Amino acid sequence: MAYFNKHYHSPGTAPGTLVAIQKPVTPVTIKLIDYTESSVEELQPASARDCRPFLDRQSKTWIQVNGHIDPDTLRDFGELFDLHDLALEDIINSGQRPKIELYDDQIFIIATLPVYDGQNLEMVQVSLFVGKNYLICFCPLANDPFEPVRKRMRQPNNRRFADRGIDYLLYALMDFIIDAGFPVLEQFGGQLEALEEELLERPSQKTLASLHELKRELLTLRRVLWPQRELITTLMRGEDELILANTLVYFRDCYDHSIQIIELLESFRDMATSMLDIYLSSISQRTNETMRVLTIIATIFIPLTFVVGVYGMNFDHPGSPWSMPELGWYYGYPMVWGAMILIVLGLLWFFKRRHWI
Structure with a gap:
């Protein structure tokens, strides 16, 4: 529907002028x-x-x-x-x-x-x-x-x-x-x-x-x-x-x-x-729900990223007291995985307790 649908003569036209503004569509x-x-x-x-x-x-x-x-x-x-x-x-x-x-x-x-x-x-x-x-x-x-x-x-x-x-x-x-x-x-x-x-x-x-x-x-x-x-x-x-x-x-x-x-x-x-x-x-509520889920996911992966970042440095020099001892542990890899799983579970429990999820 058009915003302006009134037909009119050009400004200055004499009053009472009978001139067709639009072409007839239906016969009379x-x-x-x-x-x-x-x-x-x-x-x-x-x-x-x-x-x-x-x-x-x-x-x-x-x-x-x-x-x-x-x-x-x-x-x-x-x-x-x-x-x-x-x-x-x-x-x-x-x-x-x-x-x-x-x-x-x-x-x-x-x-x-x-x-x-x-x-x-x-x-x-x-x-x-x-x-x-x-x-x-x-x-x-x-x-x-x-x-x-x-x-x-x-x-x-x-x-x-x-x-x-x-x-x-x-x-x-x-x-x-x-x-x-x-x-x-x-x-x-x-x-x-x-x-x-x-x-x-x-x-x-x-x-x-x-x-x-x-x-x-x-x-x-x-x-x-x-x-x-x-x-x-x-x-x-x-x-x-x-x-x-x-x-x-x-x-x-x-x-x-x-x-x-x-x-x-x-x-x-x-x-x-x-x-x-x-x-x-x-729409605003749906956006907030989406941002909350993304924030929770990002929060969970922040400590995991920190852990893998630390153990991805691979500082292992024989005889140095500052080398990473975990690199030589027999069960080091599964222990890191276990620690990360515990972190995830702990964060989920914390979010649940705060009624964030």
Whole structure:
């Protein structure tokens, strides 16, 4: 994962400039759901202009735009729905911080959907425009991540979308985005458990690399989830007339979920930090154990080296009172070996008594 993943125009560019920063990777697809109290109609418009007839209806319309949108298509949506130029620029320049902008007759929201496949963590920017009877959602993913919400809308006995305003659809999408953090953190929790077992049994450089990578991903997730909680707080206040009073209780539930995710995330970050300290202590302990064994071996061989050094001098001069008498002993060689063995045993007993081994 790159440290800096925000796309931006060159400094000095005029505000509201719609120029593609990155080459489109996935083609744009548009899905439209128009629903009333008695019906749900699903279409796949070919362009933004095909959505124009639904603006004159009294129904509620959800327009889902998937894929990397090009400036021309985005400009068409902006002209059709009177979207602010700065908001459109934020869609082109992906990697924005989660935020909410309240306009006269619209709400613009940037949220971040965490997607984790077990190896790579991807932070997907989701941009939403909420009007009186419509909601437009821009998502760069090729596959529509909000299909579970769409499935709930198709259920004939589900009256919540039909009986409430467009703000309830906004809640459903925001709730999906926030709750997407739970399965991501569940996978992180499994990785932490595996790393903890590996840390206690056989820590290695691979363990350290995995810990650093996990801490980095948790930090990235934290950088996104904290401002997203502030976003939900703003919606809970009901400062905009598009957010009705009977929907505020659902946003409060969404806020509770965001708090749970943040608390779980902070716990995982603390666990990863403590595991890193345990790894460093374990490596230091292993180094100390190794040095202790080597020191004991060196200490044992110091007197032996002295003994063999003395008897390796071979000073033997006939008639000299300073010659080495042991060189002429019949049992001199086995006696030296016996003395060295006694020295080794004595040192081992001494080390054992001092609890050094």
